[in-house]
Amino acid sequence: MLFNSIDFVIFLPIVFAVFWVIPKENNSWRNAWLLLASYVFYGWWDSRFLLLIVFSSVVDFLVGNNMAQSKSLKNRKLLLLLSLCVNLGLLGFFKYYNFFLDNFVSAFSFLGHDIQFRGLEVVLPVGISFYTFQTLSYTIDVYRNKIPAERSVLKFFTYVAFFPQLVAGPIERASNLLPQFSKPKTFDYQEAVMGLRQVLWGFFKKIVIADNCAFYANQIFEQHEFYSGSTLLLGGILFAFQIYGDFSGYSDIAIGISRTMGFNLMQNFAFPYFSRDIAEFWRRWHISLSTWFRDYLYIPLGGSKGGKWMQLRNTMIIFVVSGFWHGANWTFIVWGALNALYFIPLLLSDRNRRNLEIVAKGRTLPKVGEVISILGTFMITVLAWIFFRSPDVGFAWNYLTNIFSISLFSIPEIIPLPVFMLLNIFLLIEWFGREGEFALARIDFAFSKTWRYVFYYSLLFLMFWFGNQEQEFIYFQF
Incomplete structure (x- = not known):
């Protein structure tokens, strides 16, 4: 469902009115209503996509709770690996399968070996890159003991599927959005x-x-x-x-x-x-994605602690990966690399936070x-x-x-x-x-x-x- 559509003009007032009609003492009913509305909103494009978001929610809810109950570091790592494999596996299959296949075939053709593989007619689920990163940030933060695991299925599923930001962000961290589903809301006119x-x-x-x-x-x-x-x-x-x-x-x-x-x-x-400058631009553009890569990729790679060489390497990695996140095309990778090249002179001269x-x-x-x-x-x-x-x-x-x-x-x-x-x-x-x-x-x-x-x-x-x-x-x- 598009924000700029007649369907949404009808949908939103109904969601708003019912949400505030439900007494704040019945916060679970409000969350249930938001979850239902979010699934209707998302399923409006293609109801089959709902199976993916529900599956991803189930996996990460179970991973988070089992991780919280486990005292074994090895088990916690295995659970985190499971979450990473499932979420990135789904994202990779739907978004990047044909890209990698086409480049694999092209590489062999360049070497003089013609091979034939049929690509798949895969429909890219709307917003999969956004909610995948959102659920991944939850399991990673639980693994790092930065947030507790959510015990309520209803709250967690609503957090993953919350309709206003579901398909194009912001990519919300569980530490910010998830606790808000536990607090009864009072209407604030201002x-x-x-x-x-x-x-x-x-x-x-x-x-x-x-x-x-x-x-x-x-x-x-x-x-x-x-x-x-x-x-x-x-x-x-x-x-x-x-x-x-x-x-x-x-x-x-x-x-x-x-x-x-x-x-x-x-x-x-x-x-x-x-x-x-370009460093300031990237602090102000798509902040939720930029900070996601900073916290879950740049810093784990060593961030800025290992000298200029490591900073350059890590900067190039996050920009190229950020470009690839946008789509399965070399144009996005070049776009990311070009922005890295813009950024590097500022980094080398220590002017990137000016x-x-x-x-x-x-x-x-x-x-x-x-x-x-x-x-x-x-x-x-x-x-x-x-x-x-x-x-x-x-x-x-x-x-x-x-x-x-x-x-x-x-x-x-x-x-x-x-x-x-x-x-x-x-x-x-x-x-x-x-x-x-x-x-x-x-x-x-x-x-x-x-x-x-x-x-x-x-x-x-x-x-x-x-x-x-x-x-x-x-x-x-x-």
Whole structure:
């Protein structure tokens, strides 16, 4: 079920109303209702996918409880290995089986041995990468004795399947989300209002920014051989805003919906396109995934303790693995490796933690040097996004070589003036709201009640005026 669909417009008010009608003393019934709603939400695409998420939940619930009861380190390691094999095995089969098979066949063909293997027609379950990492973080944390094992089947299953963030994050840690299913919720009007603001801003990002940028970006990428370098660069910029509006928009909607029901999810985006270097960008982009790799891969590999060589090795590993997490294509691996190459000079010069605060904090305007840093970081990010958007590495390479031609200095052949106007409005709102958790978080301090409602209805008007046909969120494919 898509957030931007009529089905969800009907579904959400029913879930919200029934959740709050159930008395808070009956917290188990509330959790049961959320679990049922989450399975309906997830099964709306394909009910067969429910078997996978239920199976994964059963395995990790049993692993966690048996791990907690075992005093043998060997048994605990075996149980953790079981969880890793089951979860990564399912993810590997559905997402990467054909990728590895195709590359295996290609390698033998390159060596002069033609072999024939038939690939499988495998449908990728929606959101499998997200809930797999979520359940894995639970079993790893139980193994590390960072959290207790959850004894309630109902709470654990609801934690795994919680519908707002199920298919595209944030990837919630059990230490944050799981205990919230044990606490009876009391309706908080201010939190609900804040949640609705975040939902509104998320829909604006998706419907107005992402979908309208997508129209032109798709046109340019699909016919890239006919366009000038300046037009191709414009296509990359539009895709950069498309993916940001699409993915951060989903996160805002998920976090906002959760807020209206008393749940607090982690911030997943923190104005990444205002970053002054690539290290700051990765602290602000898809935070739940970046911190997941930091805690469960980078630090176990040795982190930053073993000198520059180990730091370089570990940095390259997490960026490449992060790229591969996004999809079974060499383009994602190259995208990850390219970002690692951007990051390494900062690491070598000990400047990777230089910009920890939001740019121009406490000031209305940035300094000239900050503007140059922001634009430079944005442009190298755009060049990396071209690999992410391309169907294969050859396509991306041709696209990039055509950008860096004499025609780069020509006037773009496509000039979507309405989209430029929308992007300017969007960037202004994001800039003035950048010190909040999301762009509209501090709107109370800027406008009176009357002007706030004028602003809200203006956003709604723009959504209806510029709204295209419903489109899936990009990260559903991951």
